[in-house]
Amino acid sequence: MKTDDAERPNMAVSIGRLMLKNPVITASGTFGYGEEFAPYLDLGRLGGMVLKGISEKPRPGNPPPRIAETPSGLLNAIGLENVGVDAFVTEKAPFLETLDTTVIANIFGESADEYARVAGKLTDVKCVDALEVNISCPNVNRGGMDFGADPEQAAEVTRAVKEATDLPVIVKLTPNVTDITAVARRVEAAGADALSLINTIRGMSVDVYTARPRLANVTGGLSGPAIRPVAVLMVWETVQAVSIPVIGMGGIMNARDALEFLIAGARAVEVGTANFVNPAAVLDIIDGIERHLGDAGVDDINDIIGTLDCRRK
Amino acid sequence: MEQMRKRETGIVRSNRETARGHYVIEVELSGVFDVVSPGQFVMFRPGTGETPLLSRPFSVCSQTETGETTKIELLYRVVGTGTARMASLRQGDTVNVLGPLGRGFDMDKGSRLILVAGGVGVAPLIFYAGRRRAQEDGGRVRIIAYVGAADEDSIAGADRLEQYCDEVKIATDDGSRGFRGTVTELFRNDVKHYGKEASVVRACGPRAMLSALAEVLDGHDIACQVSMEERMACGIGACLGCAVRVRLDDGSVGYRRVCKEGPVFDMEDIDWHED
Numbered sequence: 001m002k003t004d005d006a007e008r009p010n011m012a013v014s015i016g017r018l019m020l021k022n023p024v025i026t027a028s029g030t031f032g033y034g035e036e037f038a039p040y041l042d043l044g045r046l047g048g049m050v051l052k053g054i055s056e057k058p059r060p061g062n063p064p065p066r067i068a069e070t071p072s073g074l075l076n077a078i079g080l081e082n083v084g085v086d087a088f089v090t091e092k093a094p095f096l097e098t099l100d101t102t103v104i105a106n107i108f109g110e111s112a113d114e115y116a117r118v119a120g121k122l123t124d125v126k127c128v129d130a131l132e133v134n135i136s137c138p139n140v141n142r143g144g145m146d147f148g149a150d151p152e153q154a155a156e157v158t159r160a161v162k163e164a165t166d167l168p169v170i171v172k173l174t175p176n177v178t179d180i181t182a183v184a185r186r187v188e189a190a191g192a193d194a195l196s197l198i199n200t201i202r203g204m205s206v207d208v209y210t211a212r213p214r215l216a217n218v219t220g221g222l223s224g225p226a227i228r229p230v231a232v233l234m235v236w237e238t239v240q241a242v243s244i245p246v247i248g249m250g251g252i253m254n255a256r257d258a259l260e261f262l263i264a265g266a267r268a269v270e271v272g273t274a275n276f277v278n279p280a281a282v283l284d285i286i287d288g289i290e291r292h293l294g295d296a297g298v299d300d301i302n303d304i305i306g307t308l309d310c311r312r313k
Numbered sequence: 314m315e316q317m318r319k320r321e322t323g324i325v326r327s328n329r330e331t332a333r334g335h336y337v338i339e340v341e342l343s344g345v346f347d348v349v350s351p352g353q354f355v356m357f358r359p360g361t362g363e364t365p366l367l368s369r370p371f372s373v374c375s376q377t378e379t380g381e382t383t384k385i386e387l388l389y390r391v392v393g394t395g396t397a398r399m400a401s402l403r404q405g406d407t408v409n410v411l412g413p414l415g416r417g418f419d420m421d422k423g424s425r426l427i428l429v430a431g432g433v434g435v436a437p438l439i440f441y442a443g444r445r446r447a448q449e450d451g452g453r454v455r456i457i458a459y460v461g462a463a464d465e466d467s468i469a470g471a472d473r474l475e476q477y478c479d480e481v482k483i484a485t486d487d488g489s490r491g492f493r494g495t496v497t498e499l500f501r502n503d504v505k506h507y508g509k510e511a512s513v514v515r516a517c518g519p520r521a522m523l524s525a526l527a528e529v530l531d532g533h534d535i536a537c538q539v540s541m542e543e544r545m546a547c548g549i550g551a552c553l554g555c556a557v558r559v560r561l562d563d564g565s566v567g568y569r570r571v572c573k574e575g576p577v578f579d580m581e582d583i584d585w586h587e588d
């Protein structure tokens with residue numbers, strides 16, 4: 001049952017100058033270009049939607065098998081398959097333009113210049129409200145990984161993208177580093193408007209009967225509930241290390257999981273693997289957070305963010 | 314606006330072992346569940362518990378609509394965690410079903426229909442044969458099924474096929490029933506008789522079997538559609554996890570999503586070369 005609007009808690013949050021209806025965003029690579037999910041939920045209810053990673057040229061992706069389920073997790077090596085920025089603009093953007101949803105394009109490239117060129121092209125696309133820069137994909141031999149794992153290269157990409165666009169720039173960090181805060185600080189200094197984390201954690205699984213890796217690519221990226229504690233830790237550490245907004249993700253399956261990140265200091269959350277289990281999972285998460293606020297007598301989501309209490313009892 | 318679709322909650326009506334390691338589960342869903350075309354599949358998950366994480370894809374084996382509700386049957390073989398949990402479901406348990414999904418078989422109009430099934434690949438072909446019989450308009454179609462299994466005890470669904478088929482030919486690896494060898498070898502012995510006389514083939518089974526079938530059909534002008542399997546995460550075209558390699562019009566190869574552009578493909582579109 002719905003209460004009157006006046007009694008409903010405020011769910012809107014801001015990521016710098018990017019305003020979101022609510023703090024729940026669908027994560028890159030898990031929500032296609034939105035279209036695939038349109039039959040299953042009113043996309044207008046989303047806080048935002050991050051699109052599948054876009055590169056300059058189309059990419060065919062990795063050979064199958066590309067996915068394997070592991071305990072409470074999903075191992076994937078999709079290989080950043082995508083239609084390329086030009087086909088995105090002509091084939092995918094028109095549908096997105098019909099929506100009343102914040103659309104964040106996720107970009108990647110093999111050089112800082114390529115990142116900049118893709119960012120430049122997307123800046124002129126009406127439906128794109130912000131860019132998320134994937135510097136952290138573990139699946140591709142060239143590209144992603146190298147940038148995200150090295151604070152210097154991460155900063156270089158950030159600068160290149162910032163110069164190429166006036167859209168808000170969210171840099172997406174990889175967990176596959178010794179100290180994520182070192183990368184976070186350098187990316188902030190290079191001009192990022194916000195950070196999002198975590199991308200998938202590198203992983204591998206072996207079929208013991210055939211003695212073969214379960215992914216054709218041998219290694220992959222792990223997502224899902226298995227990575228949540230790692231993600232919460234990294235978000236918490238990063239929030240303390242920088243002053244720009246942080247978007248948290250990793251294994252969020254329900255409202256309670258999302259609240260963990262918000263309480264730890266994330267300004268918003270992204271939901272990935274959960275979309276595969278139930279295409280309307282994000283709606284349950286939005287409703288669940290709102291219910292939690294109501295039950296706790298809190299009338300603004302922003303009053304929950306960063307309220308983690310670490311005092312010794 | 315188009316009717317919103319959603320993941321449905323279904324109730325298990327029965328779940329029984331019909332051949333060694335092979336089960337048929339009957340699930341009751343609300344009446345809004347769409348009409349399924351043979352070859353389409355559902356993403357299936359027990360309604361409780363966190364293991365496995367993802368739903369699993371299963372071809373629909375039958376659908377019975379009563380207006381108020383719709384019942385679907387899935388025929389499955391226990392191979393891992395997900396199917397083992399599925400086998401432990403009892404009457405009255407709730408399950409989550411997303412579907413129907415993907416592209417099913419084109420209904421043929423010929424006078425001779427040949428079905429080639431490997432193992433649980435028989436599931437969508439039972440559905441197809443039933444639908445084909447129901448759609449017979451005047452001219453009777455002759456349906457011949459080839460069914461392959463490891464041994465006599467693990468032949469699943471052949472009895473169901475017999476209801477609709479003029480002939481069901483069985484191959485077992487160990488020869489404990491029917492032809493000794495693979496189902497495609499059995500089919501190879503007959504294919505020359507089928508010639509061009511308006512025969513079409515509908516096939517489903519493991520990739521190796523379908524690949525062998527492609528070889529058998531090579532050089533024969535017989536239209537064939539196959540239902541492919543790949544591991545799936547979402548089932549709705551979003552994760553790109555279920556890629557299958559296909560031959561593109563320009564002669565190059567590329568990937569298509571089994572869940573969206575498939576699971577049914579024209580045989581000649583698949584790139585059968587091993588990686």
Ligand SMILES: Cc1cc2nc3c(=O)[nH]c(=O)nc-3n(C[C@H](O)[C@H](O)[C@H](O)COP(=O)(O)OP(=O)(O)OC[C@H]3O[C@@H](n4cnc5c(N)ncnc54)[C@H](O)[C@@H]3O)c2cc1C
Nearest residue numbers: 369370371372389390393394395396433436542543544576
């Ligand atoms: C469109 C489609 C229709 C299908 N229809 C049926 C059906 O009607 N009846 C049926 O029994 N099965 C069907 N399958 C296969 C079924 O989805 C898998 O057997 C199931 O996902 C295995 O789950 P599990 O958790 O028990 O096994 P897991 O523990 O996930 O894996 C066990 C073993 O099965 C293999 N495997 C896992 N998923 C698949 C897959 N999708 N295809 C092939 N091998 C796989 C793994 O590599 C591993 O060797 C279908 C698959 C697809 C894509």
Ligand SMILES: Cc1cc2nc3c(=O)[nH]c(=O)nc-3n(C[C@H](O)[C@H](O)[C@H](O)COP(=O)(O)O)c2cc1C
Nearest residue numbers: 027028029053134198199223224250251252272273
């Ligand atoms: C199948 C799949 C594809 C993904 N593709 C991308 C991508 O293209 N770009 C990107 O930045 N992250 C990608 N990710 C990472 C997710 O956006 C997210 O960071 C990660 O899955 C952790 O969140 P989760 O546990 O909620 O899924 C992908 C993840 C999965 C599972």
Ligand code: FES
Nearest residue numbers: 548550552553572
């Ligand atoms: S299973 Fe996700 S795209 Fe096919």
